[in-house]
Amino acid sequence: MGRWQSGARDRLERAALELFAEHGFAETTVPQITARAGLTTRTFFRHFADKREVLFAGEDGIPAVVAGFVADAPPALAPMEVVVHGLRTVMTPLFEDRLDYLRMRRAVMAEDEGLHERELRKLAHLSEVIGRELRRRGADDLTAALAAALAVTVFNVSLTRWLEADGEPALAAVVDETLAVLHSVAGDH
Amino acid sequence: MGRWQSGARDRLERAALELFAEHGFAETTVPQITARAGLTTRTFFRHFADKREVLFAGEDGIPAVVAGFVADAPPALAPMEVVVHGLRTVMTPLFEDRLDYLRMRRAVMAEDEGLHERELRKLAHLSEVIGRELRRRGADDLTAALAAALAVTVFNVSLTRWLEADGEPALAAVVDETLAVLHSVAGDH
DNA sequence: CAGAGTGATGACACATGATGTCATCACCTA
DNA sequence: TAGGTGATGACATCATGTGTCATCACTCTG
Numbered sequence: 001m002g003r004w005q006s007g008a009r010d011r012l013e014r015a016a017l018e019l020f021a022e023h024g025f026a027e028t029t030v031p032q033i034t035a036r037a038g039l040t041t042r043t044f045f046r047h048f049a050d051k052r053e054v055l056f057a058g059e060d061g062i063p064a065v066v067a068g069f070v071a072d073a074p075p076a077l078a079p080m081e082v083v084v085h086g087l088r089t090v091m092t093p094l095f096e097d098r099l100d101y102l103r104m105r106r107a108v109m110a111e112d113e114g115l116h117e118r119e120l121r122k123l124a125h126l127s128e129v130i131g132r133e134l135r136r137r138g139a140d141d142l143t144a145a146l147a148a149a150l151a152v153t154v155f156n157v158s159l160t161r162w163l164e165a166d167g168e169p170a171l172a173a174v175v176d177e178t179l180a181v182l183h184s185v186a187g188d189h
Numbered sequence: 190m191g192r193w194q195s196g197a198r199d200r201l202e203r204a205a206l207e208l209f210a211e212h213g214f215a216e217t218t219v220p221q222i223t224a225r226a227g228l229t230t231r232t233f234f235r236h237f238a239d240k241r242e243v244l245f246a247g248e249d250g251i252p253a254v255v256a257g258f259v260a261d262a263p264p265a266l267a268p269m270e271v272v273v274h275g276l277r278t279v280m281t282p283l284f285e286d287r288l289d290y291l292r293m294r295r296a297v298m299a300e301d302e303g304l305h306e307r308e309l310r311k312l313a314h315l316s317e318v319i320g321r322e323l324r325r326r327g328a329d330d331l332t333a334a335l336a337a338a339l340a341v342t343v344f345n346v347s348l349t350r351w352l353e354a355d356g357e358p359a360l361a362a363v364v365d366e367t368l369a370v371l372h373s374v375a376g377d378h
Numbered sequence: 379c380a381g382a383g384t385g386a387t388g389a390c391a392c393a394t395g396a397t398g399t400c401a402t403c404a405c406c407t408a
Numbered sequence: 409t410a411g412g413t414g415a416t417g418a419c420a421t422c423a424t425g426t427g428t429c430a431t432c433a434c435t436c437t438g
Contacts, residue, residue: 008415029394040417045396080374113310120309121302142370145346150375153338161331181331185269186339186375197386218423229388234425 009047009057011037016054021104025055025112052118055105059122063129066090070133079139079147083130084179087154092172095159099167106163127152154178198236198246200226205243210293214244214301241307244294248311252318255279259322268328268336272319273368276343281361284348288356295352316341343367 015036019028030051034044048054069090073082095102109115131148135141154175162174204225208217219240223233237243258279262271284291298304320337324330343364351363 030396031394041395042397042418043416046415049396051395116313117306117310120313121306124305124309142346142350142367143374146342146367146371146374149342149346150339153335153342157331157334157338178331178335182335182375185332185335186371219425220423230424231389231426232387235386238425240424 008037008039008043012039012044012047013054013057017104017108020055020108025051025108025115052115055108055115056118056122062094063126065094066126067129067133070130071136073137075137079134079137079143080150082134082137083147083151083154087151087158087175087179088172091155091158091175092170095162096171099163102159103163103166123152123156126155150182154182197226197228197232201228201233201236202243202246206293206297209244209297214240214297214304241304244297244304245307245311251283252315254283255315256318256322259319260325262326264326268323268326268332269339271323271326272336272340272343276340276347276364276368277361280344280347280364281359284351285360288352291348292352292355312341312345315344339371343371 012033016028016033019032019036030044031041033054034041044054048057066086069086070082073085077085109119127148129148130151131144134144134147139147158171158175158178161178162171165174201222205217205222208221208225219233220230222243223230233243237246255275258275259271262274266274298308316337318337319340320333323333323336328336347360347364347367350367351360354363
């Protein structure tokens with residue numbers, strides 16, 4: 001159990017997830033996590049800015065993936081076309097085969113408002129990233145902001161519905177349904 | 190300076206706002222706030238669930254106002270028609286004459302991610318309230334969720350743009366522009 | 379008008395979250 | 409093999425947030 005046992009971050013993540021699932025997020029203290037991981041409290045906060053962040057460590061790469069997709073999309077596509085294409089392309093490989101993990105994670109998050117807040121911040125960040133890339137493609141500020149917001153809304157609504165329906169039908173179908181309803185809803189007025 | 194000096198909550202709000210503006214949110218401690226208000230730290234947390242909440246005390250009533258509007262809208266209106274009508278009706282009287290206060294508040298919020306998180310939670314709550322009222326009017330889950338999300342998106346984007354433009358043009362015009370661009374963006378694909 | 383009840387506040391203790399600082403150890407490299 | 413580098417341990421410390429009980433102001437009732 002000496003020092004320099006690599007994988008400290010992974011051990012902390014695993015221990016935290018286990019304890020959150022066992023006793024809930026609020027009832028789990030950082031010392032409990034670090035005890036299970038064989039580390040000290042101080043080390044936890046060297047790897048994660050705060051207690052909530054450990055639940056989002058696995059999703060760190062998403063903004064970069066999404067930004068890359070938007071940047072690499074054919075220049076001729078309009079902002080919303082990029083968004084639709086992106087939702088259909090990126091979400092399935094990212095989530096389809098992680099249903100159990102995502103459901104467990106969502107169950108933990110549902111019982112703590114603070115975690116919900118953090119999730120919203122991650123989504124807002126994703127929206128900002130998309131908006132920035134859309135502007136880089138030539139979209140004006142307002143169009144970029146709205147298309148980015150719509151992307152994140154469809155992303156989140158679809159994922160939520162898919163998880164609540166236990167993964168049936170497939171995520172791609174849920175996304176398409178959400179996009180269709182969005183089209184009719186926003187086209188109404 | 191004895192007890193029972195009514196208006197404790199107001200004094201706490203005022204003292205907090207002043208200190209946040211003077212020294213920043215993170216640099217202001219709750220004991221500093223309560224010292225200025227002539228109260229104890231414990232009393233602060235009896236009035237506000239946490240340090241952030243004091244900045245949102247003035248916006249507490251918005252969900253109820255919005256919910257009432259949606260509930261009272263003509264039953265014949267489609268969800269998105271209710272949303273559009275609501276945005277045009279509710280936002281101006283709520284914000285138009287509070288430009289200075291809103292800008293100050295936004296400046297404080299811009300320098301702290303935690304405050305930004307809390308604002309997102311308030312917006313998410315507003316979206317949930319709108320979605321619930323739309324479902325109560327007969328809208329299906331997906332339509333209600335999307336229309337509510339669009340309402341909050343337009344609300345937030347418009348308010349942000351209006352504040353960043355120093356209140357010129359009028360909020361109503363900004364809302365209309367945002368709605369127009371939303372229509373074209375979401376109608377594209 | 380006196381006394382009981384009610385609700386807000388004070389006072390105190392305490393757990394937890396989060397950060398600064400310095401020592402220490404493992405691993406890598408010259 | 410000596411030194412450098414980076415991660416961790418150990419310790420101190422502050423701020424946030426909560427539980428608990430006493431105390432005071434105000435109100436209601438007889």
